[in-house]
Amino acid sequence: MKVLVLGGTGFIGLPAAQALVRKGHTVYSLARSEAKETTLAAEEIIPISGDVSSDAWIPLVATLDVIIETVTASPESSRSVFERVEAAARALRPPGSPPLSYIYTSGTWVHGDSRTTTVTDTTPILTPAKLVAWRPAMEQLVVSSTVLNGIVIRPSLLYGRSASIFGMLFKAAAEGKVSWPGTPGGRYAVVHADDLAELYVLCAEKASVVGGKIFDGANSVTESVDDLLEKLVRVSGAKGPYEYREPADAFEEAITTTTLLRPYLANALLGWTPKKQGFVDGLEMYYVAWQASL
Template sequence: MRVLVLGASGFIGLPIAQAFVRAGHIVYGLTRSQQKAKQLAAEEIIPVIGETSNPSAWLTMVATLDVIIDAAAQKYRPAHAPKLTYIYTSGTWVHGENRKDIQEQRVIRNPVLNGIVIRPALLYGRSGSLLAPLYALIHCDDLAEMYLLASEKSAIAAGQIFDAANDFTENADDVLHKLLEVSGAKGPFEYIEPSNCESVRTVLLYEIALSTTSLLRPYLARSLLGWQP
């Protein structure tokens, strides 16, 4: 397949692009700088310099592609071309009160695309993870493998929404008890209440998000794609 990854030098995009390269596909990677372009080339990813918000750098490529990760421009493809696979990156936090996310529905119901939505949980791995000192639910390379499988099986994955998370649940209390045990720190541990003054409202929302219980089982990805983190 011929694949274009938008944001190919990013924390999610780079492992995805590398996974497609390892699988033997021709991979183009959109990035914003010449320096990042050299890094992509070293990974056998063909660099394309430009902005996702200004598609002039890559729009002419659409007619020759099979898969675009993160964006698509179907009207530029010839009428006889097979459906372009478009994978939209969402997130597991859209569960709950936001189950009718408009963008997700636009993707999976698009009549001219093989539209697929992937919802990554909190990521970890390598040095780029915001949550590396804390905890997380899916390694960036496992996530990349899901994008690869969804693309290669897009004929049956089209119109589906896949959760990308480990298929087991880690309890925060259990993790903290183990942390005390292995570190030798004096217990017991205590939870700090989220900040609640108006001046740190953004911090409050961030803390609440990180402390929200997340129970995810990636059954659809396992059964339909054969994916196992």
């Protein structure tokens, strides 16, 4: 396959692009600097100079099999990129071509916060976290497209490597105090970056049979935030005890989201099963990996 990863130098996009390369696919990604171009080229990913707002990548739409979008973070940018791909597909793809598959990256915060109700991939979205309240409409725009073969992946909180959002928590611990937004008793749906990358590969390779589907990308078991913070105090050598604090903004409010998530669809349709050690169980290793990534 020929695959374009939008956001292919980021925490989600780069592992996905690397995994696709390992499977033998031709992978392109945008690069906004010479340094990023070098990073991509070293991974056998073909760099394209520019960003999503440029036209540099648009001609590729004529011959691509899949576009994976991992970069947009606002309703305006998400819709703009999607509509540009639709327009390019109409204009550039030869008559009779298979629909271009478009994998959009959402997130499990759309399920909202609940410490009593378990949700799955196919649970209706009723009360998304405020920060991502716009995403369900974007998801539906993608999967209902009559031009593209739309698929949605909702990553949960990512761990491993440079730690993504959890890097802020690790940084606080390294500075001597484990302080985190929330209240006791919360639980996180999580997934390792490498396991998530494998989900993107499976969706791309089987896109023709899973078009229109929305997949939650998460481990099968949620993890206790209390256990995470308590163990981090020990692992990091920070001064205990850990403490919770009030969220400072909408982003930190989203971080407090408890989602009792039991995903099943990716396993049932794609055979996807996360393999990495859990976040709390492997915390020593993941904390050291974060330190090494700085």
